[in-house]
Structures are given as C-alpha cells and as structure tokens.
Amino acid sequence: MPDKSAATLYFPDEPVQPRLVSPFRGPKTVKSLESLGEIYDTRAAYMVCDYQHSIGNYICDADGNLYLDVYAQIASIPLGYNNPALIEIAKSPEMIDAIVNRPALGNFPSTEWEQILREGLMAAAPPGLDKIWTALSGSDANECAYKAAFIYHRLQQRGKGVDFSDAEKTSTMLNSAPGSPDLAILSFEKAFHGRLFGSLSTTRSNPIHKLDIPAFKWPKAPFPALKYPIEDHEEYNRKEEDACLAALAKIIDEWNGTIAAVVVEPIQSEGGDNHATPYFFQQVREITKQKGVLLIVDEVQTGVAATGTFWAHEQWQLPSPPDMVTFSKKFQAAGFFYELDDLRPQQPFRQFNTWCGDPSKALIARGIVKEVKDKDLVAQTARVGDYLYNALAELQTKYPAKMSNLRGKGRGTFIAWDAPDVDARNQFLLDMKAVGVNIGGCGAHSVRLRPTLVFEEKHADLLVKAIEAVFSK
Amino acid sequence: MPDKSAATLYFPDEPVQPRLVSPFRGPKTVKSLESLGEIYDTRAAYMVCDYQHSIGNYICDADGNLYLDVYAQIASIPLGYNNPALIEIAKSPEMIDAIVNRPALGNFPSTEWEQILREGLMAAAPPGLDKIWTALSGSDANECAYKAAFIYHRLQQRGKGVDFSDAEKTSTMLNSAPGSPDLAILSFEKAFHGRLFGSLSTTRSNPIHKLDIPAFKWPKAPFPALKYPIEDHEEYNRKEEDACLAALAKIIDEWNGTIAAVVVEPIQSEGGDNHATPYFFQQVREITKQKGVLLIVDEVQTGVAATGTFWAHEQWQLPSPPDMVTFSKKFQAAGFFYELDDLRPQQPFRQFNTWCGDPSKALIARGIVKEVKDKDLVAQTARVGDYLYNALAELQTKYPAKMSNLRGKGRGTFIAWDAPDVDARNQFLLDMKAVGVNIGGCGAHSVRLRPTLVFEEKHADLLVKAIEAVFSK
Known part of the structure; x- marks a missing residue:
C-alpha cells in the first residue's frame, strides 16, 4: 500500500474501520424518518445521515454509526465526504x-x-x-x-x-x-x-x-x-x-x-x-x-x-x-x-x-x-480496482454459492457480482450494514460497488473482510 | 417613498441611476462572446455580465455598464444582486x-x-x-x-x-x-x-x-x-x-x-x-x-x-x-x-x-x-407595483400608439403591455438598453416587467423616466 495515497493526504483523521454504536436504522434515524415523512417522501430512505461527521470514505448516520461507504450517494460523491480541497472551493468568493x-x-x-x-x-x-x-x-x-x-x-x-x-x-x-x-x-x-x-x-x-x-x-x-x-x-x-x-x-x-x-x-x-x-x-x-x-x-x-x-x-x-x-x-x-x-x-x-x-x-x-x-486518481482507481477485483475473485472461488458472475476486471472500482436471487441480495445488503458497510444493489439480483475515487487498498481490505464475515456467517 | 425600504437597507451603495460607459454589447462583451462561443452556445446571449460588480437592482456588464435590471435573470433573482443576507447564507457551514x-x-x-x-x-x-x-x-x-x-x-x-x-x-x-x-x-x-x-x-x-x-x-x-x-x-x-x-x-x-x-x-x-x-x-x-x-x-x-x-x-x-x-x-x-x-x-x-x-x-x-x-416584501411588491402601474397607465394615455393593453393591476410588479408589433417591441428592448435599462419581452409583441422583490418607488421612477425618454425620442 503506498504511504501517501490520496485518501491519506486528504483525510488524516479518517477512521481505521467502521464504528457501530447502534443497530442499522437506530432510534434517532427511525424518529427522524417519521417526522420528515410527514412532509417529504421517505419510503426509499435507507438512512438519515450526519454529513458533518462523515469523512472520506465513511458515512455517519443520525445514530452516530460510521459506515464504510461503497455506494457513495448512488455513485455521485467523487472525492469523499468533507474533502478539504472541495471545502476550500465552497468557501471561495x-x-x-x-x-x-x-x-x-x-x-x-x-x-x-x-x-x-x-x-x-x-x-x-x-x-x-x-x-x-x-x-x-x-x-x-x-x-x-x-x-x-x-x-x-x-x-x-x-x-x-x-x-x-x-x-x-x-x-x-x-x-x-x-x-x-x-x-x-x-x-x-x-x-x-x-x-x-x-x-x-x-x-x-x-x-x-x-x-x-x-x-x-x-x-x-x-x-x-x-x-x-x-x-x-x-x-x-x-x-x-x-x-x-x-x-x-x-x-x-x-x-x-x-x-x-x-x-x-x-x-x-x-x-x-x-x-x-x-x-x-x-x-x-x-x-x-x-x-x-x-x-x-x-x-x-x-x-x-x-x-x-x-x-x-x-x-x-x-x-x-x-x-x-x-x-x-x-x-x-x-x-x-x-x-x-x-x-x-x-x-x-x-x-x-x-x-x-x-x-x-x-x-x-x-x-x-x-x-x-493532481492526485492521479485515474491511476489510483485503476490500481485499487485491480487489487479489489483480485481479492473478490478469490472470495468467489471460496463462496461460489453466494457470489457469481464477478465483473468489472480492468474497469477500476466499477465492480459487481450476482447474488443467488433477489431475496439473498437484499439480505446481503442488510447484513453488510450490520457489519458496517454501506453498499448498493442493481439489476435483478446484483451487488454493485461504487466507492469514491479516494478509495484505497486499505478500504478494499476492510470491504473484502466484511463480505467474508457475512458469507461465512 | 419610505425612508427605510428594503433595498435601501440592503444596498446603501446601490447607484442612484444607470451608468453607461460603452454602447450596449461593447468591445469586451463582443470579445467575450466570440471566445466563449467556441465551446458554448452563445446565440441567445444578450450580455456578458460582471456579477461581482452587480448590486441590488443593477446589473453590470463586461464593459462596466450598470443597467437597472427589470428582467432579473428571467424573473429568477429574488432579492437583488449580491444581497448581503444571502451572502451570509452562502458562507455558512x-x-x-x-x-x-x-x-x-x-x-x-x-x-x-x-x-x-x-x-x-x-x-x-x-x-x-x-x-x-x-x-x-x-x-x-x-x-x-x-x-x-x-x-x-x-x-x-x-x-x-x-x-x-x-x-x-x-x-x-x-x-x-x-x-x-x-x-x-x-x-x-x-x-x-x-x-x-x-x-x-x-x-x-x-x-x-x-x-x-x-x-x-x-x-x-x-x-x-x-x-x-x-x-x-x-x-x-x-x-x-x-x-x-x-x-x-x-x-x-x-x-x-x-x-x-x-x-x-x-x-x-x-x-x-x-x-x-x-x-x-x-x-x-x-x-x-x-x-x-x-x-x-x-x-x-x-x-x-x-x-x-x-x-x-x-x-x-x-x-x-x-x-x-x-x-x-x-x-x-x-x-x-x-x-x-x-x-x-x-x-x-x-x-x-x-x-x-x-x-x-x-x-x-x-x-x-x-x-x-422580515422585510415584508410581499407588501412592498404590492405597494411598488401599484405605484408603477399608475405611472405606466399615465404613459399609456400619453403614448397610445406605443403602449397598449397595460396589464397587471393589483398584481404587484408583474406588469406588461403590448408594443405595436414584434419589430417595434424588439427595437424598444434595445432602445431601453441604450438608456440603461435591462428589460425583457414575452409573447408575440409584449414587454414584461420582472424586477426583483427589492425594487422600490425610486427604481420605478427611473424606469418610467427611461421609457418616456425612449417613447419621446
């Protein structure tokens, strides 16, 4: 792992792993959704988030849980939460x-x-x-x-x-x-x-x-x-x-x-x-x-x-x-x-x-x-993507009943695989949250990875470890 | 005219009248449009604007002209340019x-x-x-x-x-x-x-x-x-x-x-x-x-x-x-x-x-x-609108060949009238710019007023004076 990777440069205070202090959709989240739901459609809401306490590749929910985020607002967060370079731009005249x-x-x-x-x-x-x-x-x-x-x-x-x-x-x-x-x-x-x-x-x-x-x-x-x-x-x-x-x-x-x-x-x-x-x-x-x-x-x-x-x-x-x-x-x-x-x-x-x-x-x-x-993030995504794909390929070999059709080799971190069926996929997405990873699905029964561009090998390691924890449960 | 109207409160440095230092679409504007036009469609562009030097009801163009703006970005600027209350919000955490x-x-x-x-x-x-x-x-x-x-x-x-x-x-x-x-x-x-x-x-x-x-x-x-x-x-x-x-x-x-x-x-x-x-x-x-x-x-x-x-x-x-x-x-x-x-x-x-x-x-x-x-701008718009409508009604009586079907009585500053035909309307919009007012058209041959909500009686006076200057030319 490189010493001075982009995420390390940006986020010296990024946590070293997820931090769970309540179950997924804890009491504050539930209360928030009820109240917000009076005026705004919340039925597609997974979480209520505390963005001020989210950092880098970690998203913080209303209950204070910090999840490793490989969904990143439906693939729309480029440089991690509270990226200091973007904060400077946000403050500019x-x-x-x-x-x-x-x-x-x-x-x-x-x-x-x-x-x-x-x-x-x-x-x-x-x-x-x-x-x-x-x-x-x-x-x-x-x-x-x-x-x-x-x-x-x-x-x-x-x-x-x-x-x-x-x-x-x-x-x-x-x-x-x-x-x-x-x-x-x-x-x-x-x-x-x-x-x-x-x-x-x-x-x-x-x-x-x-x-x-x-x-x-x-x-x-x-x-x-x-x-x-x-x-x-x-x-x-x-x-x-x-x-x-x-x-x-x-x-x-x-x-x-x-x-x-x-x-x-x-x-x-x-x-x-x-x-x-x-x-x-x-x-x-x-x-x-x-x-x-x-x-x-x-x-x-x-x-x-x-x-x-x-x-x-x-x-x-x-x-x-x-x-x-x-x-x-x-x-x-x-x-x-x-x-x-x-x-x-x-x-x-x-x-x-x-x-x-x-x-x-x-x-x-x-x-x-x-x-x-400046941070050569195209190369980083290619490199981290290869690293992650290889680790997932090993998991696929080990758990063929839980993961198939792994895809996205040579396509950076744009990686996906199939779960056995829609119920297994949806349960997997929930199980991953219970071990501290926010992850998304797509298609009929696929799991897709959409981390930020400052996702590193160390995050890939945590992700793979979490998937194996769920698979081996 | 009230002493402490909203615009006065917001914009103590607002100019007292338009300031023209070059013809409409002066040399810097023309050059800007040519260059921008290489990459971006500019054929609907009226002006190139210097928003940092625009203030309140006045819009500044690339050549340094300051126009009284009664079009306000197609009716989409609410509280005037560089409104200090909105600047505070823009700077907020x-x-x-x-x-x-x-x-x-x-x-x-x-x-x-x-x-x-x-x-x-x-x-x-x-x-x-x-x-x-x-x-x-x-x-x-x-x-x-x-x-x-x-x-x-x-x-x-x-x-x-x-x-x-x-x-x-x-x-x-x-x-x-x-x-x-x-x-x-x-x-x-x-x-x-x-x-x-x-x-x-x-x-x-x-x-x-x-x-x-x-x-x-x-x-x-x-x-x-x-x-x-x-x-x-x-x-x-x-x-x-x-x-x-x-x-x-x-x-x-x-x-x-x-x-x-x-x-x-x-x-x-x-x-x-x-x-x-x-x-x-x-x-x-x-x-x-x-x-x-x-x-x-x-x-x-x-x-x-x-x-x-x-x-x-x-x-x-x-x-x-x-x-x-x-x-x-x-x-x-x-x-x-x-x-x-x-x-x-x-x-x-x-x-x-x-x-x-x-x-x-x-x-x-x-x-x-x-x-x-806080500033009771609904009441202000109603009041200024009535004031403006009455002044325009007088103009309509005086120049019936140039202005007809004045409308919007009791509808705040949402006021319009008809020019004799499309060519006369388009010429009028240009003539108004030549006397320092940015104003818009709508429909086949109408002129519409869409000032900000901090448009006051003093701005209405300038507008009516400018229209009369064009009509009496």
Whole structure:
C-alpha cells in the first residue's frame, strides 16, 4: 500500500474501520424518518445521515454509526465526504458569487463562465469533443442531448438555411407532425437513462421505474448478455454480441429513417452492471455511422475516473468519437460534450431554459478535475480496482454459492457480482450494514460497488473482510 | 417613498441611476462572446455580465455598464444582486456542507433536511398544501408533478393495495399500454411549462420552443383573451372566460377519462403575460373537481411574492386548494407542494432520482423566505407595483400608439403591455438598453416587467423616466 495515497493526504483523521454504536436504522434515524415523512417522501430512505461527521470514505448516520461507504450517494460523491480541497472551493468568493447571483447562462453568462468551463469540465472533455452544453442532472443532460439529436436529424433532412414551413409551425402547436415529428431515440434492453418523460422512454431497467407513466413508443435493441469472466468465454460472447449488433442494424432499418440517435451506457449500471466488449461498441459506432444515426454515450454513472480511465468509453479505442457524451453524478455539474457544429441549433432559444446549468456546480467540477489530475486518481482507481477485483475473485472461488458472475476486471472500482436471487441480495445488503458497510444493489439480483475515487487498498481490505464475515456467517 | 425600504437597507451603495460607459454589447462583451462561443452556445446571449460588480437592482456588464435590471435573470433573482443576507447564507457551514456532501435525498437525507424544509420552503407553502417534493428546475418540477398525477390517476382506477398486473409489467418495458398508458396532461393555449419532453408537450407559447421535437399528443384548451383593463370590460371578459370554460369541460369529456391533470399558470408569462380573472380559475377548480381531474398550478414564474401575494393563486380565493403547486426560479430551489396522500406513490422508487433536489438551493430558499417575511416584501411588491402601474397607465394615455393593453393591476410588479408589433417591441428592448435599462419581452409583441422583490418607488421612477425618454425620442 503506498504511504501517501490520496485518501491519506486528504483525510488524516479518517477512521481505521467502521464504528457501530447502534443497530442499522437506530432510534434517532427511525424518529427522524417519521417526522420528515410527514412532509417529504421517505419510503426509499435507507438512512438519515450526519454529513458533518462523515469523512472520506465513511458515512455517519443520525445514530452516530460510521459506515464504510461503497455506494457513495448512488455513485455521485467523487472525492469523499468533507474533502478539504472541495471545502476550500465552497468557501471561495467565486462560489459565493455563483450562489447568490445565479445567472440565466443562455442570456446572461458571466465574465468568468468561459474560464470556469475551460479549466474545469472542458479540461476533462472526452477526446475529440470540443464543445459543451450544461444541464442540471443526468436525466436533464440526456434529454438535452436527445433534443440536439432531433434538431440535428431534421436539419439534415430540411437542409441548412431552409426555413420552417407554415405546416410545421402550425402543427407543432398541436403536438402533431410534421412540426412535432414521430422520431425516436433507440435504447438497449435493461438500459437506464433517467426518469423524465423522454429519458424514461429510453429507460428499460425495471417496470417500477416506468409503470403508469405515458411513454414515447420508441424501440429497444437487445443488449449482450455476456458470460463472465469475459475473457474466458470469447467465442460465446462474440456470438452474443454479433447477434445483438445484427438486431440493432435491423431495427434501425425497420424504423426507416426515424431514429435520430442510439443511446448507450458503457456499463449498464442500474440495469445490473451489464458489460459489453470494446468490439461491441466499436461496431455500434460503425453501424450508427453507416446508417446516419447519432451515437450518444451516457456516462452519467460511468464517467469521472471510476472505471480506471476518465471516461469509460476511452477504453473502446473508437476510430471516431461518439457524437455526444452525457455526464452528471460525480461531476456534480451535468450536460453533454459534442463536436459537430450542427448539434448546436441554427436558431437561438431551441436548446434553452432559464438557467442552462449552474456555475456553482461547474466550480465544483473544476475542483474535481484539478484533484483527479493532481492526485492521479485515474491511476489510483485503476490500481485499487485491480487489487479489489483480485481479492473478490478469490472470495468467489471460496463462496461460489453466494457470489457469481464477478465483473468489472480492468474497469477500476466499477465492480459487481450476482447474488443467488433477489431475496439473498437484499439480505446481503442488510447484513453488510450490520457489519458496517454501506453498499448498493442493481439489476435483478446484483451487488454493485461504487466507492469514491479516494478509495484505497486499505478500504478494499476492510470491504473484502466484511463480505467474508457475512458469507461465512 | 419610505425612508427605510428594503433595498435601501440592503444596498446603501446601490447607484442612484444607470451608468453607461460603452454602447450596449461593447468591445469586451463582443470579445467575450466570440471566445466563449467556441465551446458554448452563445446565440441567445444578450450580455456578458460582471456579477461581482452587480448590486441590488443593477446589473453590470463586461464593459462596466450598470443597467437597472427589470428582467432579473428571467424573473429568477429574488432579492437583488449580491444581497448581503444571502451572502451570509452562502458562507455558512451548512452551505459548505451542502455543497461538498451533496446527498441523494431520497435514499440518504441529512439530519438537517427536515428543518431546512420546515423553516424554509414549507414555511411558505400555499394554504392547504402541507407536503413537498423537491426538484431542480421548473421543467423538472412540472414533470415530477405530471408523474405524480399519472400515478395517482391509475391508483384511483386500479384501487389501493392492488398489485400491478403481469400485462402492465411486461408492456411498460415496451413503452406500451396498459403499463405505459396513453394518458394526458391538458394545458392551455399560449402556456409555457418547460422544455423537457413531457413539459414541452404542455408548452404552447411559440413554435421555436417545440419544432422538430417529438411530443405527446396531449390536448390544449383555449385560454381567455381578455380585454384590458380587465375591470373596464367585465361583460366581454366574462363571456370570453365562460366560452373557454365550456371548451375545457368539453375537451375533458371528449378525452373520456384519459386526462390525469390540467396544468395552468396564474398569469401566462412566456406566452405574453395573459391574465384571467379569479372567477375563471375558481371555475377551473370546480370543473376539475367535478370531473375527477387533478389541478396543477404552475407558479414557476409567478410565485415567491412578485405578484403582491406570496403565491399568485392566493388571489383567487379558491374554496379548495389546487392539488399541486409547482415552483422554481426566484426560489432557486424547485419542486411542488401537495396535500393528498395518494400523490405520494404507494411504492418507493417511482417518484425518485439520484439527487431529488438540492439542499444548497433549499438553504437559499430558507433565507429568501426569512427575508421576505422580515422585510415584508410581499407588501412592498404590492405597494411598488401599484405605484408603477399608475405611472405606466399615465404613459399609456400619453403614448397610445406605443403602449397598449397595460396589464397587471393589483398584481404587484408583474406588469406588461403590448408594443405595436414584434419589430417595434424588439427595437424598444434595445432602445431601453441604450438608456440603461435591462428589460425583457414575452409573447408575440409584449414587454414584461420582472424586477426583483427589492425594487422600490425610486427604481420605478427611473424606469418610467427611461421609457418616456425612449417613447419621446
């Protein structure tokens, strides 16, 4: 273990192990939830948290329990709780300005906005993508990307400089074609792209996310169901991926020019940490290019250094970049990167809203980019991820009935495995809390690891020890 | 003019009038926009702003011009630029915690979250609405309200405690009925409710907001086109409103139980500051009640004290409250208030997303509520609004060819009028900048006033003087 790792530098006072002073959901938590529940929906709440006493990789609950946190606010805490570098940014005059004078960025950007973007989000832009649109959440980012795709698609059909027809202008006010065309975004089975009305129509992870909500009748393509470890099942996996690619091409053809974009996650996260190989994604890029369909890569959960590269799709070695890459979560800021000029609508006020993002979040994102670079956290996540994966692989060998389909090798700390079934998985998540680890699930019966970027070998050791304690119980 | 008005208290150093040192869009602004434009869409940008040198009701641009600002970031700056009370909140330990430890509120709310809500947003909840869901923007708030409405609608049909059918669970993964039912939200002509896919389907303000974007085929009802001043055309206006109400009732019947909610703005803002009388809204409430349709009042732009009451719909004196009231903009935080238990889905993870709002914005909202109460800014806005309206009414009499349909009497500073046509309106907005006033338009050819809540009689005097200078040019 390195002596001066990032987490040690940040958090000299981080505890050496979890500290449990009450059962999970102790009396103060229960009382808090009851009272909060009068005015606010708490039925998805796991804990009530004392963030001021959370530190680094440890989250503190209302009862004073300190849990090792490998869920990190649904994968959205980048540098640990109360990171001193981010605290300095939060105290800065720029932040105070951004909070009290929140601008409508589309109409009245600040004199600092360009510098904040260039030194922050743009300094971490995926290779080949040199422009940005900012938003507020992952769903918002994806929907803005979808809007850009639809506007782009119609621009190619209509031709540049051609005005809208009267029929378009009249019909769109009635929500009808041709002004509101029946175009589509294609997503994959088990995908998750958000919960607003457009993004939810591309989400396919779980019925409970979608039931009772009207949806656009957009198509889905099958996503490869690979055998793990991926490298031990090359022939099977290639066949599976080729079948999915053929289906994708067929659906695009069948939809006859009405699919504006394909959206895909590098690793399907909410849907169960489903992986595909670089070959699959290279072919998706190739098919979309051939068929004149845009490719949107949704890096809301995979982005910002968690997978051992800054962006997960960098590992695909694409010959040409995705058309848009969306981000949120660990960046606190949200939005999408792009390259093509035509993804910026020809007329103003089409990609637009009151705030168009939030400088206070972009300032934090700038700090995150700086820390990731200064502390070389991409390399750290890759290194710690390998270390953790190897230890978990040993556990899998030892407890094959409790852990299978371990996955995420070479993908940083973005690691998951399957429990035998949903009940066993849910019990495991509870049992882990009883030994001091906050951990999350995904898909039908998977366990996913989403630690911060300052998760080290010493934390991995504690995690593996805790899992073994639960398995051997 | 009172000696110790709110703005005087806040901003002893506010300038006494605009200060122009270069033409509108001077050399530094032009250079800034060119450079920012390489990476970020600037084609809707009016100015580049120096927020650190903006103060109170004055906005400073990159060239050092100080404009009296009666647009206030599209109606979203509540208490003036660099308000000292908000600066204190921005510096507070709670704010720093909220920024560096942003929680996933649905899963891991903080120990302080209840208090922040109760002392802040809930302390300003509309009468009768005692629960809240938090979001990130006006569009997001409206879409969350729409989701609540659809889930509620299906719950009433399905019955409580009845599980989803297999057909529902299967079909929703295909975006099809019965799981993804073809239900609708009804909105009004010229309405604006946002720009995400669901909210955009209820927006009817301008084709440019909607063109090329697929839409749900949801219906619209006519919104009254009243004659102003409203009180001088009672008979005409009542007839117009009755016709619209009859049309509304007819459309709901024709849609045969598939309309989950009606959404309406108290004053249609983007669509042209179109007013209706309390009678109209009372009848809308009555019709929706009778027909078992929910009523969502969109107070994203009208809310938070601008209209002379905290919420504009308080002026309707409804016998029973709206089912949901949405908010954003001046509150910085966003979301919706509600009363009915059934608007909270029976199962967790249906109304849900990663962040479910943002405590840093809720902290600012708490500060805004406190300042509005402490400084009695609702009364101030009502008083200053009356003062301003009367002065503008005189101008209208003097310049009838340049200003007509003055409206917003008794609605605080939420005042608008019509220019002769779109070109005259746009020229007027530019001419006003040339005399030092930042002012906005709406609808086809209207001018709208959206000053902050710390706008005083002395600012109204400057504004009226500037308008007259432009009119008499």
